[in-house]
Amino acid sequence: MAVKLYKKPKLKDSIMFCGWPGIGNIGILAIDTLKGLLKAKEFAELESWEFFDPQKVSIDNGLLRYLEFPSNKFYFQRLKAGPERSRRDKDLIFFIGQQQPTEGRTRYAQGQKAYEMANLVLDVAEKFGCHRVYTSGAAVTQIHHVFKPRVWAVPNKQELIKDIKQYRNTILMSEIEGKGDQGVITGLNGLLLGVAKKRGLEAICLMGEIPYYLQAAPWPYPKASKSVLEVLAKILDVTLDLSTLDEFTQRIERSIDEFLESLYSTEAIPHEIRDEIERLRHAEPAGPGPITDEEQKKIMEHIDELFDQEGRKNEKYL
Amino acid sequence: MNFLTRKAAKMKNIFKFSEQPTFENPSLIVGWDKDAGQLSQKVIEYINKKIKSRSFCEVEPADFFSLAGVTIEKNMAQFPEVKFYCGQRNDLVVFQGGEPIFERYRFLNDISDLVQSYCKIKNLYTISGTISSIAHTDSRKILAVYNQQEFQNQLAGFGLEDMSWEGKPAISSFLLWVAKRKGIPGVSLWTQIPFYLAASEDFQAIKLTLSFLNQRFNLELDFKNLDEQIDEQNKKIEQLRQEDPETNRHIATLESGLSLSEEEQFELIKSVNEILETGD
Numbered sequence: 001m002a003v004k005l006y007k008k009p010k011l012k013d014s015i016m017f018c019g020w021p022g023i024g025n026i027g028i029l030a031i032d033t034l035k036g037l038l039k040a041k042e043f044a045e046l047e048s049w050e051f052f053d054p055q056k057v058s059i060d061n062g063l064l065r066y067l068e069f070p071s072n073k074f075y076f077q078r079l080k081a082g083p084e085r086s087r088r089d090k091d092l093i094f095f096i097g098q099q100q101p102t103e104g105r106t107r108y109a110q111g112q113k114a115y116e117m118a119n120l121v122l123d124v125a126e127k128f129g130c131h132r133v134y135t136s137g138a139a140v141t142q143i144h145h146v147f148k149p150r151v152w153a154v155p156n157k158q159e160l161i162k163d164i165k166q167y168r169n170t171i172l173m174s175e176i177e178g179k180g181d182q183g184v185i186t187g188l189n190g191l192l193l194g195v196a197k198k199r200g201l202e203a204i205c206l207m208g209e210i211p212y213y214l215q216a217a218p219w220p221y222p223k224a225s226k227s228v229l230e231v232l233a234k235i236l237d238v239t240l241d242l243s244t245l246d247e248f249t250q251r252i253e254r255s256i257d258e259f260l261e262s263l264y265s266t267e268a269i270p271h272e273i274r275d276e277i278e279r280l281r282h283a284e285p286a287g288p289g290p291i292t293d294e295e296q297k298k299i300m301e302h303i304d305e306l307f308d309q310e311g312r313k314n315e316k317y318l
Numbered sequence: 319m320n321f322l323t324r325k326a327a328k329m330k331n332i333f334k335f336s337e338q339p340t341f342e343n344p345s346l347i348v349g350w351d352k353d354a355g356q357l358s359q360k361v362i363e364y365i366n367k368k369i370k371s372r373s374f375c376e377v378e379p380a381d382f383f384s385l386a387g388v389t390i391e392k393n394m395a396q397f398p399e400v401k402f403y404c405g406q407r408n409d410l411v412v413f414q415g416g417e418p419i420f421e422r423y424r425f426l427n428d429i430s431d432l433v434q435s436y437c438k439i440k441n442l443y444t445i446s447g448t449i450s451s452i453a454h455t456d457s458r459k460i461l462a463v464y465n466q467q468e469f470q471n472q473l474a475g476f477g478l479e480d481m482s483w484e485g486k487p488a489i490s491s492f493l494l495w496v497a498k499r500k501g502i503p504g505v506s507l508w509t510q511i512p513f514y515l516a517a518s519e520d521f522q523a524i525k526l527t528l529s530f531l532n533q534r535f536n537l538e539l540d541f542k543n544l545d546e547q548i549d550e551q552n553k554k555i556e557q558l559r560q561e562d563p564e565t566n567r568h569i570a571t572l573e574s575g576l577s578l579s580e581e582e583q584f585e586l587i588k589s590v591n592e593i594l595e596t597g598d
Contacts, residue, residue: 049423054495057487062480064465064506067487067495 003124007043009076011128014091017232018121018135020100020188024221026208027136027189028096029245030228035094037240040075046120048072051101051113070098072117074124079236090236093128095121100187114188118195125201132202134235136228137189139207140215141176144280145256149209149224151231152176154185156197160204167231170206206231213277219255222248332428335375339404344411345535346433346442350489351399351416354447355511355520361445361527362414368537369405371412375432376401382418382425402432410535411437417489426489426496434500441469441503443531444490447523448508449516453572454555458523460530461508463491465498469505476530481508512572513583514590521547551594558593565589 019031048069056068072095079090101113125133139152150171153164164170173183185193189205196203208224226245233240260277263269349362365371377400379385388395400415411433418425433439448461462478464470470480487495490506497504507530509523525544532539559566568578568586578586 053422054487054492056484057491057495059463059481059483059491061482062462062464062470062478063467064463064491064494064498067492 002047003044003074003120004047005044007041009043009091009128011076011078011091011093011130014076014093014125014128014130015236016093016095016121016125016130016133018095018097018133018188018192020097020135020137022100022187022189023138023140023215024208024210024217024219024224026138026210026221026224026228027206029220029222029225030136030206030208030232031094032096033225033229033242033245034232034240035075035077035096038077038079038092038238040077040092040094042073042075044074044124046072046097046117051117052099072097076128079238091129092236093125093130095124097188114191115195118188118192121192122195122199122201126199130201132204133192133196134232135189135192135203135205137185137187137205137207138210138215138221138224140212141209142280142283143209143211144277144283145211145214145221145223145253146281149221149227151227152207152209153231154183154193154205154207156193156201156203160202164204167234169227170231211280214256217256217259219252220248222252332378332381332425333375333432334378337374339374340408341404341411341437341439342408343440344409344437346411346413346437346439347531348442348444348490348493349412349414350446351414353445354449354516355518355523357447357509357511357520357523357527358445359414360519360524361531362412364524364528364539365410365531365537366403366405366412366414368539369407369410369412371403371405373401374404377415377425377429381421383416384419402437411439422489422492423496426493430493430496430500430502434502439502441505442493442497444493444504444506445527446488446490446506446508447511447516447520449513450510451572451577452510452512453569454512454515454520454522454552455569455573456512458510458520458526460526461510463494463506463508464504465494466503469503473505473534476533478505478507478530514587515594517587517591518594519547519551521551554593555590558589562589 017031017034019028021028048071049067051072052070054067054069058065058068075094075096077092077094079092081088081090097117101117122133139149143149148169150169151167153167153170153172155161155164161172164172184190185205185207189207193203193205206228208221208226208228210221210224214221222245226242226249229240229242229245264274347362347365349358351359353359379398379400382400383398388397390396398416401413403412403414404410405412413429413433433442452458459479460477461481462470462473463481464473494504494506507527509527511520511523515523521544525541525548528537528539528541528544531537555569559569565586568582571578571582
């Protein structure tokens with residue numbers, strides 16, 4: 001197991017942004033979009049075979065050509081200082097992982113493999129002078145998809161809280177009704193914060209809000225990725241053209257509306273659940289949820305079941 | 319010492335040796351516990367019997383299999399076993415085991431390390447069945463995948479058919495890839511199994527695979543018993559064809575090179591397996 005370095009960029013006092021797939025692919029979509037908009041260049045890769053099973057084999061005329069594993073790549077970019085930006089250059093590192101190591105037991109990373117990966121990512125961060133790491137994921141909450149998602153921010157050091165308070169549309173756990181400043185960040189987004197803390201590295205997880213009735217949906221949720229990107233743009237003091245993400249959001253919202261409408265019209269979900277979801281449409285999103293935890297649980301059971309109904313097709317393995 | 323170095327220092331030994339035989343540049347034959355037409359298990363069973371083999375090393379299962387309980391198959395409690403065998407010939411090592419559920423790369427990497435550094439193998443052969451849309455009366459082919467061009471050239475003339483394919487890899491392909499990274503020449507043999515014999519035993523495919531290994535390693539195998547089993551199985555299916563026009567039609571369709579619908583395939587699997595299980 002190793003990190004393969006293609007280049008050794010001379011980075012100083014850099015910031016790292018990490019994205020993995022997760023609920024609504026909010027984090028990975030935000031970080032990957034940022035990486036693309038800033039035209040970051042690939043410079044390293046984690047050798048993935050100790051973490052993941054191969055996804056594809058290619059055999060040609062009797063010869064094994066390659067096995068394909070989920071990729072885990074590092075990219076870098078230098079944001080030049082300018083009259084409209086900060087007074088000094090900013091070195092950025094991006095890490096995009098196609099999959100979280102699950103060890104076959106859980107949906108999101110946990111255990112030894114996840115710990116190893118978190119350490120490898122931070123080995124690279126430290127090697128290239130990183131002083132702060134941002135991860136990004138989803139905050140599952142009582143919000144309707146018509147509303148602009150907020151960003152929940154969790155730092156790994158007390159002194160970062162004052163930074164977070166300057167970000168727009170961003171809240172701390174203590175500001176969320178009913179959370180009592182506590183919660184859990186599952187998978188690598190959370191674990192990386194912990195491992196960074198152990199190493200003395202600053203880290204912040206930014207989580208875009210997603211309606212709980214969409215948490216098992218097969219679609220991404222770009223609306224929340226955009227909220228995260230707006231915060232990241234502020235942090236980096238850059239202007240980002242997010243029009244592609246806006247178009248994507250519109251397409252996804254049409255699909256969500258059609259999906260919910262089909263559930264309502266075919267009575268695939270009971271009337272009371274429909275009413276509960278629709279109540280959220282007219283609720284104040286920043287306030288406490290208009291439905292109870294018990295009602296939320298009931299809705300999720302029904303909707304998750306509907307998303308899970310597509311069975312696995314027979315596959316041939318060679 | 320970085321994170322990786324610390325981890326390497328802590329790696330544990332997964333092998334338990336009962337004896338330490340010596341080998342002379344052997345070939346490794348790899349079989350897995352569950353396979354279409356029971357091909358892998360039966361081929362390994364024949365070879366082990368022929369070379370009067372005994373297990374000399376086993377892999378501790380805890381890191382690679384779920385030990386939350388035991389599975390029950392054919393009324394019996396099962397437990398994952400992964401063993402290396404040696405026999406009267408010091409040019410052959412046999413490996414047989416269940417496919418790991420966890421840590422598949424580490425499992426394959428450690429096994430390859432052992433056979434390379436301890437057994438000093440010169441090459442490896444994996445044995446598997448591949449489910450095919452052919453009739454049991456058709457001749458089977460052994461499809462082959464190599465990890466080195468030179469090894470492919472060496473085995474030209476043995477009647478193996480080169481395959482081209484892209485898709486999800488099986489454990490044998492993963493092993494072949496791990497071996498390639500270590501410079502161990504290897505071939506995966508995929509013998510065709512008619513889909514309606516996949517759940518039982520395909521003696522014809524077993525014989526074909528053993529014939530190749532017999533020729534390759536001069537095993538001097540006696541196929542009398544297998545020939546009898548092939549005859550007996552063919553007779554049972556022939557009788558079923560005479561008694562059941564639908565089964566006959568399905569098999570005739572396959573014999574003419576055409577394919578069956580999903581429903582027809584299911585019916586054929588059901589009727590053939592019933593007759594092979596009950597023997598009536």
